[in-house]
Amino acid sequence: MKRSHLPKAIRLAIVGIFCLGMATSCGTKTTNAEILNSLNETAAPAEMPVIEAELTDAPLVPAPITRKHPAKVVVRLEVTEVVKKLADGVDYTFWTFGGSVPGKFIRVRQNDEVEFHLMNHPDSKNPHNIDLHAVTGPGGGAAATFTAPGQETVFNFKAINPGLYVYHCATAPVGMHIANGMYGLIMVEPEEGMEPVDKEYYVMQGDFYTKGAFGAPGLQPFDMEKALDEKPSYVVFNGSVGSMTGDNAITAKVGDKVRLFVGNGGPNLVSSFHVIGEIFDNVYVEGGSNVNKNVQTTLVPAGGSAITEFKVDVPGNYVLVDHSIFRTFNKGALGMLKVEGPDNLAIFSGQTEQKIYLPEGSVVQEMPKSNAPKAAIANNKDMRLELGKTLYAQNCQACHQAEGQGIKGAFPPLAKSDYLNADVDRSIGVVAHGLEGQIKVNGEVYNSTMPKLKLSDEEIANVMTYVLNSWSNKGGEVTPEQVKKAKDKYKH
């Protein structure tokens, strides 16, 4: 079985990073020795039937499972980084599980043994991994699947608990990987199976953070500051504005029972999921086994799910929304279920007025400029070092690590970095503008992406002074004036 080229210790370190960010998903019950053992676990017994999993793109889901016995299910999921439409005239570089957002829908049966292959396309710029909430075990598989571009990793798990589960990338910086679209759903059907219905669909919400405001045209880069502030420019179903409207609307016939597998990738927002003009007959709350009856709006947490079921009695257009309603009419969270068939005047009669539910479209509303508090100003080197230390922990540590040691193959070291020490101005340029493409640090090649961070000249001066005076680097002081010059010199 092929594994990550990284030593186990490093894969464990990745889980460590992830645990700092998202403590809830991290196993505290296991020791490192146990984690290592689980990494070596072998496949299912030979007598089990082996099935290649059917994987689907939203809004479709794989066929319900009719098997009455467990099987060994092989899942092959490929990560790609692709430019796709986020809205009309707006493109975005999505990081995907299987080519689109949300990732492929996976469907297995309780007590199936899953052999999970994660491939990372050779053209990817970043390493990725996967944490499936359906997994019982450390990191949900994150440590076992840390995968560099052009690599494939494999791990096995037993789907013990039935339910609808989110999966997502958990590579640092976790928030950025999720914000770029790295999430999807896996349904673990209960042993007794699921009640048959007429239509099943896959709907997953996500919030997106672009440099430009909603509707600003062109290829839009990720905006870290908006993500930290939890102020998305877009909130959408299935990866783009209009993914489920017009010709893309999902459909049903009068009398059909409809089941929606609803997920929320976040990274930040909680969804108040609602279908205008319908009442959910059943909601499997949070994707678990309890059923609530007769529900109008159901909460779908970030990193959570719900299964909603309803019978459609009356023809017309039913609008799927996040009832935090500005998101629907001003940020894109709007889908449509078209129901065709004969009227049922006993249930609904009268003029059907649709206009009020059309999206307000490209009406971009200008937000007042925020008066962000001014950062503290350092007037000597000691103060710069102190402020820089905090800035480093907040802005750099997730990737370059606490001691500046980096992570081999993914994030270059800042400690004793020949690249950094050879040309401080060039490194200031990296911090100011971000960096993409191949560089060599201490003999190792890195070909990855450092995002542009929104730091002021003062902040860059402080963090660079801290970096230069840490971990045996060459020392010195960087001033805001030097930053200003270096920024212009290394503009690209």
Ligand SMILES: [Cu+2]
């Ligand atoms: Cu990722």
